Amino acid sequence: MNSGSAFRRCVACATLASFLVACYSQYPLGLAVPAPATRVTAEVTDTGTVVMGNAIGPGAIGLEGIVADANAATWKLYMLRVDQRGGISTVWNRELVTFPRNALTNVSEKRLDRKKSWAAAGLIAAAAILAARAFGAFSFLDEGSTTTPPAQ
Numbered sequence: 001m002n003s004g005s006a007f008r009r010c011v012a013c014a015t016l017a018s019f020l021v022a023c024y025s026q027y028p029l030g031l032a033v034p035a036p037a038t039r040v041t042a043e044v045t046d047t048g049t050v051v052m053g054n055a056i057g058p059g060a061i062g063l064e065g066i067v068a069d070a071n072a073a074t075w076k077l078y079m080l081r082v083d084q085r086g087g088i089s090t091v092w093n094r095e096l097v098t099f100p101r102n103a104l105t106n107v108s109e110k111r112l113d114r115k116k117s118w119a120a121a122g123l124i125a126a127a128a129i130l131a132a133r134a135f136g137a138f139s140f141l142d143e144g145s146t147t148t149p150p151a152q
Contacts, residue, residue: 023037024110025111026108026110027108027148032038033071034107036068038067038108039066040064040065040108040109041063041106041108041110042062042105042108044060044062045061045102048099048100051103052097052098058138060083060084061084062082062148063077065077065079065097066078066094068096072101073100075101076096076097079092080094112125
């Protein structure tokens with residue numbers, strides 16, 4: 001394998017990964033109570049790590065979930081992901097977990113950004129067309145422009 005090919009693969013993977021992340025925007029909620037069906041990310045406080053250790057695992061530092069119900073005292077979230085110390089991230093299958101409000105801090109709403117999504121879709125389509133052209137996928141378009149072979 002030549003190094004140029006490996007480099008192109010790395011760039012392609014990094015670009016694809018950035019497209020998957022880039023379609024969302026986060027907006028801080030502050031002390032507001034989110035509406036049901038709002039997708040949120042939050043950091044878990046030190047107290048929350050201790051209190052919620054049995055429910056979400058030891059050493060939790062962050063989470064992502066969808067609000068099922070929320071009031072000033074408790075939030076019920078359908079869990080999507082929990083981040084633990086040491087860089088471990090656990091994916092959840094929307095299990096319902098109830099949190100005391102003081103267990104969560106730096107809460108942000110995570111929304112799909114249409115402008116970023118359309119831009120990413122356009123860039124992916126352009127990259128796919130360029131890659132297909134580079135690998136000769138459109139070579140059938142050049143069949144009509146035959147040149148005369150050199151005289152022998």
